Amino acid sequence: EPEVTQTPSHQVTQMGQEVILRCVPISNHLYFYWYRQILGQKVEFLVSFYNNEISEKSEIFDDQFSVERPDGSNFTLKIRSTKLEDSAMYFCASSGLGGTNEKLFFGSGTQLSVL
């Protein structure tokens, strides 16, 4: 089965630094998402992306966050100035033509640790 791949699997950064989390969605998918999960807590929606623009975003996705699809295959999440509370597992997901009316495929995640 096709997979969503995320790199790196672990990222350690200092508070205030910028980080970029990378994802390669499934090649023929049209909708892309970022979620995060703080250890032991629920999976939280951050943002969805379609047709080269953000289509939905949550309250968590403030001005410190941005997403980009720089080429035909990558989808990135940038955190401009990391805070301690940004420490979490970040999941990328993608889906086909139906968007959230069909299943989402998730990557294995990037564990971000902000020190």
Add this chain to the structure above:
Amino acid sequence: SQQGEEDPQALSIQEGENATMNCSYKTSINNLQWYRQNSGRGLVHLILIRSNEREKHSGRLRVTLDTSKKSSSLLITASRAADTASYFCATGTGANNLFFGTGTRLTVIP
């Protein structure tokens, strides 16, 4: 918030028994999906039920949906140790987002 709430938060059963997890949500939905997460890993889609459906089966999984009560249940029959994981419901409203519930941690004891 339209996020779902799963019940129970944790469930421990013997191998071979059935496991039932419930999900309640707050807003109108287009569909409800169930996902599984092994510890420290990504989420894997299990089953999707649309708002006009009441019941769906997939292998050992049975999902029901009651839109009047805004609730869903996931039944895993004849559980196996490999079913040990966290299970999440997720609601789709037609907007381009999918909101996850708080999860049920299932432990199947061999």
